[in-house]
Amino acid sequence: MTGMNIEPGWAWLIGGVILLIAEVIAPGFFLVFIGAAAMAAGLFTLLFGLGTVPQLALFALYALLAVLIGRRFYANRHHDSDDPLLNDRAGRLVGKVVTVVSDVDDHGGRVRVGDSEWSARGGPATAGDRVRITGVDGNCLKVEAERPLPPA
Template sequence: MIQRFAIELGPWSWWVLGLALLAAEVMLPGVFLVWIGLAALITGGLSLLLWETAFWVWEVQVVVFALLSIASVFIGRRFVVSSSKSDEPLLNKRGESLVGRTAVLEQPIAEGRGRVRLDDTTWVVEGPDLPAGTRVRIVASSGRQLTVERAEASL
């Protein structure tokens, strides 16, 4: 079936596949099919140049397409990941965004654990034993637990 399809459409079969994959990327965005579609278009370009040669059989074309797909996915992934810098790197890291803030202990820190209220959330904190009502500064975050220390009195 693949051989018949490749013979009937000739080198254009890769162009059809490439354009179909790019159209599928538009319908199902995920920035993955675009790289495979580009590999199919490159294979189509090679097919236009090498169609009449004896070694450019459909099996070789499929191998070239597979290798180009793998290479383009790796290169494309590196390009997309390196260019996606956020202006708000802590947007979805709520605990990390609290580091440096000060708060008042809602429950005392006893045996290294207590609670503090920040905005609309009560957080479990760890740090030195301190009584309720003490002003603390958040120094670290690990998951849903914050590490605190006594805040310096401001003048």
């Protein structure tokens, strides 16, 4: 039985393509850089007929460069949202006026927010009073008595 003899440059290229396909199947922005390095090493091997040690050294160098460049590129893609409180439900409540359900003081109490009740501290306020949410501490709302506007 004879083994398949494949030129090393083609082996690098095939390996690189397999890594790129693996990146598509299981994305994570890591295999794409290693696959690109393997393909670059394969191209240089085909063009210049490099031996085994230079191939491995070239692949290691390209992989290192590709990962460093890729990390820098993807690290700079973060941008601030137009709505920084998008996923912060409690943070979005700051400034809203709500109704006290059970007396609120520095030790606790409950307020109605929409169709739900939340723990609250601050006040002081009694059931039925209106309070303004001034902050959030974990899942507890900080509230203060709502001050009515002076008559115009």
